[in-house]
Amino acid sequence: MSTTVVDRGVWSPRRLFGDVLLPRATTLALWAWVVFNLALVGWVGLQSLKESGEVWISPFGFPDSPQWSNYATAWKAAGFSSAALNSTVLTLLGSFLIVALAAPAAYVLARSTRRVAGPLTGYFAMGMSIPLQTVVIPIVVIKLSVSSFMIDWVTGWWDNRITLLVFQVVLSLPFTVFVLTGYLRSLPTEIEEAAELDGAGPLRTFLQVVLPLAKPAMTTVLVLNVIGLWNETLLALLITPLPEERTLPAALLSLYGSMQYSSDWGALFAGITILVYPMIVLYLWLGRRIVEGMTAGIGK
Amino acid sequence: MGTSTLAPGPVGEAERPAPAAPGPYETKRGKLRPARERAFWPFLLPALLGYTVLFVLPALYGFWVSLNKWAGPGSDMEWKGLANYTALLENDAFRTSFVNTFVLALGGGVAVFGFTFLSMVVLRQAKGRGFIRSVVFLPMIISLIAVGAAIGFLLNPNGAVNTVFGWLGLDPQPWLGPDMVFRCVIGGLVWSSTGFYVALMMSAADSIPPYLYEDAKLIGATRWEQFRYITLPLTWDVFAVCAVLWVVNSLKVFEIVIAFTTAGTPGSPPLQARTVAVQQFLSVTNNGGAPDLGSAAAMGVFVLIVTTVLVWLTRRITRRERVELS
Amino acid sequence: MRKLTAVLTVGALALSVGACGKKNGGGDSASASKELVYRSSWGADEPQGKAIKALFDDFAKETGTKVDVKFVGRKGNDNLATEMAAGQGPDLFDTSTDTIDRFAAQNLAAPLDDVLKKQVPGEAKPVSEILSKAVQGASSTDKGLAFVPHTVISTAVWFDASKHPVKTPKSWEEFVAYLDGAKKAGRTPIGQDGTINFYNVYWFYSALVRANGEGSMKALATDPAAWDRPEVLAAAKRVEQLAKGGYFQKDFMATKFPAAQDGWAQGTYDLNLNGTWLAGETRPKLGADAKVTSFQLPVGGKDSVEVGTLGWGVNAKGHNPETAKEFLAFTLKKKYAQAMSESALSIPARDDVPAPAHLVGIQKDVSQAKATHRTYDAAAADQKWWNDVFLPIDDKLVSGKSDAAAFVKEGKAATAAYLKNKS
Incomplete structure (x- = not known):
């Protein structure tokens, strides 16, 4: 049998490396990595229930008696109630707006035969390579000018959270348009054509035919944007410094600062848990759907 | 589109109503153009305007600021030409941060994709591969501030990592000291972002038909060779995009450095660990000082140039004939 | 310039409401005052x-x-x-x-x-x-x-008399003798949060300015020649002596703040050079019977005190x-x-x-x-010099990676280069 012939080579160096050593070592490393990740997440949760002394003295032990009050301390000290509300509203509204703006644009860019479509797609993709550093200064300037302009001339009030929302949305457009354009190009056009022949206008075709077809990619960009906005820190620090305007990562950073001075580590870990666990739950819930649509957009 | 028998000029085309029924010689594109093309600008404009006005124009404005000396709105601008740039080139702190950023992009990139490729060798068939893929992706969704805060504890001189080192009979290391902390930052970054690229590359690899691997096994290819001659060539396009994404993201690294070094204190991270983004943040805020926005904007432009060059290089290096299954 | 800002602003608002009259005019209404x-x-x-x-x-x-x-x-x-x-x-x-x-x-x-x-x-x-x-x-x-x-x-050397009764040293030699004694007894004399560079600089700053008075450190930021003064080298030599003497805890430059000051509060280290806020920050770790006291770093000379x-x-x-x-x-x-x-x-x-x-x-x-x-002898006013030039060089000195002579040489060269670019 031919297989026995092949198997005889098991101990050749080439086979030893390519079939035994390399795969085994890698598998081992991957499992170690998995264990580390799970342990770290569990460890953070465990620390959040300890007294601050225990965090240092027995970093690996279980808490003597769970200190649920750490959560109350962290929640109050960092103003997490308003921060959680801000983060939730900004993240959901922002992610929705990003997709609402990017999806129609990506659709026409992917389908159009106009000569400008190609260069315009590239123009959006270029935004991915503009580092945030380049626009930080203008954003601070715009933030200050917009709020004084609105207060003095238009509405009589302004909320910097709106500025933050607008910039978080705009800065996420390039990546989202890029992924969606790639995905939509890979979709067959027959169903759309049939819909249009039935007399559906472009908007109806888009909403009722294209969006359902592109659901995997939509889910992916939506979830990636939710993750991105939930964790975004630099813009939040620059645009919304006031406690009631703060988002969770900014609140955590400020909690980090004040807990450091008072060495209340249990409460710090409670704060980390409040920030991290919701994302993990979301991730477990949506599971692998997150990554499914991703390559479809990026690779094809 | 020249093949279409009905293809008129672009202008007339847009106004022509759709034919009631497709004729036998029409191309797909030709017959559908009107409805879709009418939607072109309405669908595109909101995103295009927002992106141009609030992202591209500010970037150009940043370039303008970089040619001036300026402390911010309300103070006077003073024209300096390229002086901000030449001053940066001679500034040791900036040069160090620039080199650091470069090291991070290259060293981190080698590590990230090294691990990614190795994972791809085994992840196609390993037991529990779905589970592994989910869990290695996990750090990606966790805020780097939280990561830095938690890991900082593990890396303290008498923290958990050194405790484990002690059990193994190894010498404790000054992980957070100025000489090692940047390596820890790179390590943390590799740890938190590799899962993302593994996920991307693996879902590309999933679409490779299994019979290719079966054939390869029959002719005696090892798993490394299967990766080298089947998986990698067929996922090369995705890798090219991943490499660009990595370059772009690694040049923006900011939070994790702050979280590993000064965290909540008003201090400045050690020179050895500063990236350009950190250096720029220092010169924008300065904790109540007179900010030097011109110089900070010039740093941004430097990063943009480097990004462009690196992205171009990456595309050059990863460019190759696309391998397609026929 | 302002015009460009305005253009951008208006552009940002192009899709929003048309402007119609200033809403918060003047701001001089009685309630606002x-x-x-x-x-x-x-x-x-x-x-x-x-x-x-x-x-x-x-x-x-x-x-x-x-x-x-x-x-x-x-x-x-x-x-x-x-x-x-x-x-x-x-x-x-x-x-x-x-x-x-x-x-x-x-x-x-x-x-x-x-x-x-x-x-x-x-x-x-x-x-x-x-x-x-x-x-x-x-x-x-x-x-x-x-x-x-x-x-x-202000800044001083702090100790908890209930754990380590220290007799206030009157001279640098007495201070070093105390450190040696503590080390011989198997203790770590000084706890230092080495990741905080503006705490590390307390040593050089106190040694220089307490002995030579106001302006002696500020000059280093504005005049490269000031680095050649003998008192700068003398102060740096004292820091070098501490760094090479092994009086700080092991790997102190890698300590996650505030591990060292918490260790000091719990009695692990005898002394901590810090600001007047130290006991307030570490109060939960100090314990009820702590008796925190301080002395000025004894360096002789003018005996200037930070205010x-x-x-x-x-x-x-x-x-x-x-x-x-x-x-x-x-x-x-x-x-x-x-x-x-x-x-x-x-x-x-x-x-x-x-x-x-x-x-x-x-x-x-x-x-x-x-x-x-004044605090840091007002040398921190130029944040760029302070963060980019001075603190990194000082960190090298405190960590023992360079010596006093190299510190002076590097400081002079780097300050000269910095000032040349600044104008």
Whole structure:
């Protein structure tokens, strides 16, 4: 049998490396990595229930008696109630707006035969390579000018959270348009054509035919944007410094600062848990759907 | 589109109503153009305007600021030409941060994709591969501030990592000291972002038909060779995009450095660990000082140039004939 | 320039409402003049934050002023100078001896010499007689009083007498002898949070400026030739002696703040060179029977003592400068100084109110000092030099990676290069 012939080579160096050593070592490393990740997440949760002394003295032990009050301390000290509300509203509204703006644009860019479509797609993709550093200064300037302009001339009030929302949305457009354009190009056009022949206008075709077809990619960009906005820190620090305007990562950073001075580590870990666990739950819930649509957009 | 028998000029085309029924010689594109093309600008404009006005124009404005000396709105601008740039080139702190950023992009990139490729060798068939893929992706969704805060504890001189080192009979290391902390930052970054690229590359690899691997096994290819001659060539396009994404993201690294070094204190991270983004943040805020926005904007432009060059290089290096299954 | 900003702004708003008449015209209406806005760098739950909150509440009640106080924390004021320059800052801002120069350089701090003549409510004396000369000096720029202090800060070597009874060393030799003794007894004499570079620099700064007085370190930032002075090398040699002597804990440069000061509070290390806030920050770790005491780093020479202050400046572009000044006189009432001492555990700005027990010694050092200098000898005013040039070189010296001679040589060269580029 031919297989026995092949198997005889098991101990050749080439086979030893390519079939035994390399795969085994890698598998081992991957499992170690998995264990580390799970342990770290569990460890953070465990620390959040300890007294601050225990965090240092027995970093690996279980808490003597769970200190649920750490959560109350962290929640109050960092103003997490308003921060959680801000983060939730900004993240959901922002992610929705990003997709609402990017999806129609990506659709026409992917389908159009106009000569400008190609260069315009590239123009959006270029935004991915503009580092945030380049626009930080203008954003601070715009933030200050917009709020004084609105207060003095238009509405009589302004909320910097709106500025933050607008910039978080705009800065996420390039990546989202890029992924969606790639995905939509890979979709067959027959169903759309049939819909249009039935007399559906472009908007109806888009909403009722294209969006359902592109659901995997939509889910992916939506979830990636939710993750991105939930964790975004630099813009939040620059645009919304006031406690009631703060988002969770900014609140955590400020909690980090004040807990450091008072060495209340249990409460710090409670704060980390409040920030991290919701994302993990979301991730477990949506599971692998997150990554499914991703390559479809990026690779094809 | 020249093949279409009905293809008129672009202008007339847009106004022509759709034919009631497709004729036998029409191309797909030709017959559908009107409805879709009418939607072109309405669908595109909101995103295009927002992106141009609030992202591209500010970037150009940043370039303008970089040619001036300026402390911010309300103070006077003073024209300096390229002086901000030449001053940066001679500034040791900036040069160090620039080199650091470069090291991070290259060293981190080698590590990230090294691990990614190795994972791809085994992840196609390993037991529990779905589970592994989910869990290695996990750090990606966790805020780097939280990561830095938690890991900082593990890396303290008498923290958990050194405790484990002690059990193994190894010498404790000054992980957070100025000489090692940047390596820890790179390590943390590799740890938190590799899962993302593994996920991307693996879902590309999933679409490779299994019979290719079966054939390869029959002719005696090892798993490394299967990766080298089947998986990698067929996922090369995705890798090219991943490499660009990595370059772009690694040049923006900011939070994790702050979280590993000064965290909540008003201090400045050690020179050895500063990236350009950190250096720029220092010169924008300065904790109540007179900010030097011109110089900070010039740093941004430097990063943009480097990004462009690196992205171009990456595309050059990863460019190759696309391998397609026929 | 402003035109471009305006164009951008209008562009940003192109899709929104058309502008139609200024809404908040003038801002001179009667209600606006009795308002006071303050963004605090303290946390609302920190003792200082609570004391400040109570103070503002009292002021609001007694004068009918509307106060808008928010506790944004240390990170929350990162952009303060930019916002103030744009005319959007609060009326009152937190500042201190080592940061006021930067606000003053941008003309953001209103001159406050007229506050000195105001009377503190309920007392017969004006502000100028309530604050000591040293405290006024620490709160001034060359244009006169620039902020009104609530707290005095200084730097000293701290120990907990209940755990390590230290006999106050009178000379550098006695100090080193103590360190050697502690080391021989198997202890680690000094705990140092080495990741905080502005704590590491306390050693060189104290050695240089305590012996040679005001201006001796400031000169290093402005004149490369100052690095050649023999006293600079002498001070650096003392730091080198500490670094090479192994008196700090192992791997102290990699310590996650505040592990070292917490270790000091628990008695793991004998000494910690730090600010007057040390015992307040580590109070939960110190234990009930702790007896924290301090001594000045004994380096001889002029024996100059650091006097720094924390306080409130008035935003020169703020909307209610007169109310702000009225408030500042109000803050100096004895009652609030006592609150600063008793609940916030700091040295109050008024020296007729005693500091908490562990700070009485240093309060005396400050009030009886023959010579005084400002925090960091005002060398931190140029943040770029401080962060990019000086602190990295100092870190190398403290960590033992370079020696005194290399420190001087590098410092001179780097400062010269920095100054050349600055102009």
